[in-house]
Each structure stands twice: as C-alpha cells, then as structure tokens.
Amino acid sequence: MTVRFVTGNEGKVREARAYLEGIATVEQIEYDYTEVQSDSLSEIARRGAREGYEATGNDEPVLVGDTGLFVDALEGFPGPYSAYVEDTVGIERLWRLVSGEENRRARFRTVLAFADGDRTETFEGELAGTIVAPRGDEGFGYDPLFEYNGRTLAEMSLEEKNAISHRGRALAAFAEWYANYE
Ligand SMILES: O=c1[nH]c(=O)c2ncn([C@@H]3O[C@H](COP(=O)(O)OP(=O)(O)OP(=O)(O)O)[C@@H](O)[C@H]3O)c2[nH]1
Numbered sequence: 001m002t003v004r005f006v007t008g009n010e011g012k013v014r015e016a017r018a019y020l021e022g023i024a025t026v027e028q029i030e031y032d033y034t035e036v037q038s039d040s041l042s043e044i045a046r047r048g049a050r051e052g053y054e055a056t057g058n059d060e061p062v063l064v065g066d067t068g069l070f071v072d073a074l075e076g077f078p079g080p081y082s083a084y085v086e087d088t089v090g091i092e093r094l095w096r097l098v099s100g101e102e103n104r105r106a107r108f109r110t111v112l113a114f115a116d117g118d119r120t121e122t123f124e125g126e127l128a129g130t131i132v133a134p135r136g137d138e139g140f141g142y143d144p145l146f147e148y149n150g151r152t153l154a155e156m157s158l159e160e161k162n163a164i165s166h167r168g169r170a171l172a173a174f175a176e177w178y179a180n181y182e
C-alpha cells in the first residue's frame with residue numbers, strides 16, 4: 001500500500017522510504033500544511049496530517065512527521081521551532097550559543113501522525129545525545145551538531161542513522177502498527 005508523506009523535507013522522505021522498504025511505498029507530497037504554534041509536536045503532527053489528508057484529495061492515507069531538537073541548557077529550545085531556527089539562526093550560531101555551556105545534552109524527538117480520514121494515529125521516537133561542533137556531510141538539518149556514541153548523525157550512513165534515530169524509532173512503532181492495519 002502507498003503512504004503519502006506530506007512534507008517539504010526530502011531528508012525525511014529518504015529515511016522513511018529506506019526504513020519502510022517492503023512494508024509500504026512512500027510517496028512525497030509537497031503540500032505546505034499549517035504548522036500550528038504549539039509546544040506539542042504531537043499536536044502539530046496530528047493537525048498537519050488531518051489537513052494534509054483533506055487537502056490532497058484521494059483516499060490514500062498520509063503521514064506527517066514533526067521533529068524538534070530540545071537542548072537541555074536552553075530549556076528545550078529550539079524544540080517545536082527547530083525548522084524556523086535552522087532557517088534563521090542556522091546551526092553554526094546555535095553551536096556557538098551552546099558551546100559555552102557545561103551541559104551540552106540534547107534530545108531529538110519525532111512524532112509521526114498517520115491519518116486516513118477515519119482516524120489519526122501517532123508514533124513517537126526519541127534520541128538522546130550531545131551538541132558538538134559541526135562534523136560530517138551526511139544527513140540534513142542539525143545532524144552535524146548532534147553526537148551519539150562518538151559520532152555525529154552526519155557521520156553515519158542513512159541506514160546507521162535509521163537504526164538508532166528518533167525518526168527510525170517512530171518509524172519502527174509505525175511499521176509494527178501498520179502490519180495489522182486494515
Ligand atoms: O539533525 C537533524 N536530524 C533529523 O533527523 C531531523 N529531522 C528534522 N530536522 C530538522 O528539524 C526541523 C524540523 O522541522 P519540521 O519537523 O517542521 O520539518 P521541516 O520543516 O524540515 O519539513 P516539513 O515536514 O515540516 O515540511 C527542521 O529544521 C529539520 O531540518 C532534523 N535535523
């Protein structure tokens with residue numbers, strides 16, 4: 001079955017496609033759903049999935065994934081505003097902001113929302129790591145800043161990142177549920 005991943009971010013699609021190979025066909029839909037201003041990734045993803053499903057006009061279900069980077073020393077900033085901060089401040093300046101802190105721990109969180117017109121289900125994944133000076137060329141977004149077990153996410157192959165990442169964990173929960181869907 002086909003799942004339409006409503007997102008403007010090709011990095012997310014690549015990871016979902018690789019993870020769900022043999023489970024579902026992932027098609028990217030570049031519809032710009034409303035990202036509500038909320039502290040809750042789950043609220044943002046749920047509303048986005050419902051809107052995406054309604055607006056993109058056929059019966060195939062959709063997935064929307066909202067992700068945030070939560071830095072301990074910055075009280076969870078940029079969190080749900082991570083896309084805005086990446087586009088405005090950028091990862092180099094975020095690094096400078098965190099580099100003076102003793103505690104550089106951070107978490108990525110992803111909530112995937114699946115909507116089929118009847119129901120909306122959510123699946124979550126989290127990854128704890130450390131903010132470091134940017135390293136590596138793989139991945140996207142904040143990957144070069146985020147170290148897990150001695151390597152940044154941008155120093156891992158897509159498969160290595162998927163095996164441990166917030167998105168990989170959310171995709172695992174989705175895949176388990178999807179195996180018994182309909
Ligand atoms: O280092 C990273 N590793 C990841 O695995 C990852 N996933 C997302 N991001 C970044 O975090 C923000 C999320 O915002 P976000 O969920 O709204 O996504 P987005 O705006 O890029 O696409 P869309 O799906 O909303 O269209 C954006 O700045 C993304 O680049 C990541 N950074």
Ligand SMILES: [Mg+2]
Binds near residue numbers: 035083
């Ligand atoms: Mg976004």
